[in-house]
Amino acid sequence: MNGLVAGYLPLFDIYLIHLGLAFSQYIVLRAGVFSLATAAFAGIGAYTAGIFAVNLGLHPALGLLAGTLTGMAAAIFLSVPLARLRGVYQAIATVAFIQICLSLNIYSENLTGGAMGLNNIPKTVGTGTLFVFAALATYLIWAIERGRLGRAFNTIRQDEAVAASLGINITRHQMLAFAISGALAGLFGGLEAYHSYALDPNQFGFHLLITALSYVILGGRNSVVGPLIGTAILIILPEIARPLAENRMVIYGIMLIVVINYLPKGIADTAIDAIRARRLKARGDAK
Amino acid sequence: MLAQQLLNGLVVSGVYALFSLGFTLVFGIQRILNLAHGAIFMTGAMVAYYVVDSGMPLWLGFIVAILASGLLSVLVEIVCFRRLRKTGDEEFGGIISSIGAGLVIMTIAQQVSNTQVLRFPFETFPVVIFKFWGLRVSMLQLFMASAAIILVLLLGYYVYKTAFGRRIRAVTDNEHAAMLMGINPNFIYSQTYFIAGALAGAAGVLVGLAFNSITFLMGEPYLMFAFAIIILGGLGSIPGALLASLVFGMVQTLTIAYLPSGLTDTIIFASLFLILLVRPHGLLGKEDAGNLRGRR
Numbered sequence A: 001m002n003g004l005v006a007g008y009l010p011l012f013d014i015y016l017i018h019l020g021l022a023f024s025q026y027i028v029l030r031a032g033v034f035s036l037a038t039a040a041f042a043g044i045g046a047y048t049a050g051i052f053a054v055n056l057g058l059h060p061a062l063g064l065l066a067g068t069l070t071g072m073a074a075a076i077f078l079s080v081p082l083a084r085l086r087g088v089y090q091a092i093a094t095v096a097f098i099q100i101c102l103s104l105n106i107y108s109e110n111l112t113g114g115a116m117g118l119n120n121i122p123k124t125v126g127t128g129t130l131f132v133f134a135a136l137a138t139y140l141i142w143a144i145e146r147g148r149l150g151r152a153f154n155t156i157r158q159d160e161a162v163a164a165s166l167g168i169n170i171t172r173h174q175m176l177a178f179a180i181s182g183a184l185a186g187l188f189g190g191l192e193a194y195h196s197y198a199l200d201p202n203q204f205g206f207h208l209l210i211t212a213l214s215y216v217i218l219g220g221r222n223s224v225v226g227p228l229i230g231t232a233i234l235i236i237l238p239e240i241a242r243p244l245a246e247n248r249m250v251i252y253g254i255m256l257i258v259v260i261n262y263l264p265k266g267i268a269d270t271a272i273d274a275i276r277a278r279r280l281k282a283r284g285d286a287k
Numbered sequence B: 001m002l003a004q005q006l007l008n009g010l011v012v013s014g015v016y017a018l019f020s021l022g023f024t025l026v027f028g029i030q031r032i033l034n035l036a037h038g039a040i041f042m043t044g045a046m047v048a049y050y051v052v053d054s055g056m057p058l059w060l061g062f063i064v065a066i067l068a069s070g071l072l073s074v075l076v077e078i079v080c081f082r083r084l085r086k087t088g089d090e091e092f093g094g095i096i097s098s099i100g101a102g103l104v105i106m107t108i109a110q111q112v113s114n115t116q117v118l119r120f121p122f123e124t125f126p127v128v129i130f131k132f133w134g135l136r137v138s139m140l141q142l143f144m145a146s147a148a149i150i151l152v153l154l155l156g157y158y159v160y161k162t163a164f165g166r167r168i169r170a171v172t173d174n175e176h177a178a179m180l181m182g183i184n185p186n187f188i189y190s191q192t193y194f195i196a197g198a199l200a201g202a203a204g205v206l207v208g209l210a211f212n213s214i215t216f217l218m219g220e221p222y223l224m225f226a227f228a229i230i231i232l233g234g235l236g237s238i239p240g241a242l243l244a245s246l247v248f249g250m251v252q253t254l255t256i257a258y259l260p261s262g263l264t265d266t267i268i269f270a271s272l273f274l275i276l277l278v279r280p281h282g283l284l285g286k287e288d289a290g291n292l293r294g295r296r
Helices: A002-030 A038-054 A060-082 A087-107 A127-146 A148-158 A160-165 A170-195 A206-219 A225-240 A242-262 A267-286 B002-030 B037-053 B058-087 B090-113 B139-161 B163-173 B175-180 B185-211 B219-233 B238-258 B261-278
Strands: B129-132 B135-138
Touching (some): A002 A148, A002 A225, A087 B219, A148 A160, A206 A225, A225 A242, A242 B058, B002 B163, B002 B185, B002 B219, B037 B058, B058 B185, B129 B139, B139 B163, B185 B219
């Protein structure tokens, strides 16, 4: 039993880190912003934390704090121009942002190690720390969902005109969603840096964007359970289907197409809706 | 030196134009950003390679590649977008769905090519270099430029001068009204996707010949550049995409020639960002940026 747990521990670590990134993607979509910039924020956070540890030799806690803050600062900075755009245009702008970060990263070799990546980062983060942070992030998202903020986000996503007529400041709320997204991505990027010894610039490119997005799409975009389940399925699936591991990306691709076409709300949300409908019906029958 | 660079830029622009015209055509008609377009471009190059590899002449490879990528593009439309359009969630869902399609196509290509760089056999395209006025032009460059110009002209004729093109433009303008006029939009969509895919496939073969290196990842940078091009030209605008391809090909060639090479991408995407902020509907686009829902 012990061997089994130890064998799957690295997988669990990956799950916890990616959960944070999934929440970072989730919170912007929830606020009605079609931003795909999570990968860039995670890269910024990871590199800040890595540079703090390698070049400056500072304590990991400081590095994580710095990673979170720079991620958040980048997100707030990005949210100002993005407030002027909508829909597809926001998506394109954030993809451009990822490309800018990526190419700047490769260009500034002295600071980030360029295409060689940042190596020899001391490993200071274990499963325990990851679990605590992932739990905190889950709680944060859950608390937002239950509170006034979550309802405001819902209103903005469903209809901006209605939200504005109810006195919800759209720009400020979307900026807030961005700040949370950037902070989460920065934090979990930093955790990734302290967990994996080395960083590679291409780690935070288009691929991570697709991965984070798939977690949220598959799980669901309207409840905190969505990213939890989506991340779990997409991380565990390649392990179960070992023979298919080479075709992992085919599975991802087919799943994206099938889910968005036939379960547009995602697995968790569809299930939750079905349960609710059943309960309502049961209550109706009782009367 | 400058004249030579401008000439090279012109050839590059032609390839960009072929790639981004299909991209913008699809966006104009369906409001869908087809992120599988890069994979379709790559398919064109690969099909041409395998046809040539099996001993057939290059011209046959070119035609087969164009047909194959056109059909693949139609398949992507039917599998990924047709259902989404009925539910009315194509703006968000289309991006996700086409990312999925791109992943599937690229992974299959990776398996087929064993993750290797494919190269056309030597002298598949005769290496002949013309010199005039101090400029050097290869036969291949001439072929690329003329193929691009011919295909663009054909597209222009098709869209603006024929009855088919009139139907396409009618559906672009207002799908519902076009249906009332007896146009079957699904047929028009298939046609548009075929044209878009065929153009991308042609661009793929040209790029494959020019750099003589074909990998399953070759579509990605072009997809990213196409973003910049169609934003600059205005999403959905055909003349805009042409103009923007020209500007973009020139700027890229010149920045690579005269500026530190690592910064090319930064400059390109930073300027894309600025264009989005200052003029989101691009140079020649209509002013409906951000309001994409009011069409149906």
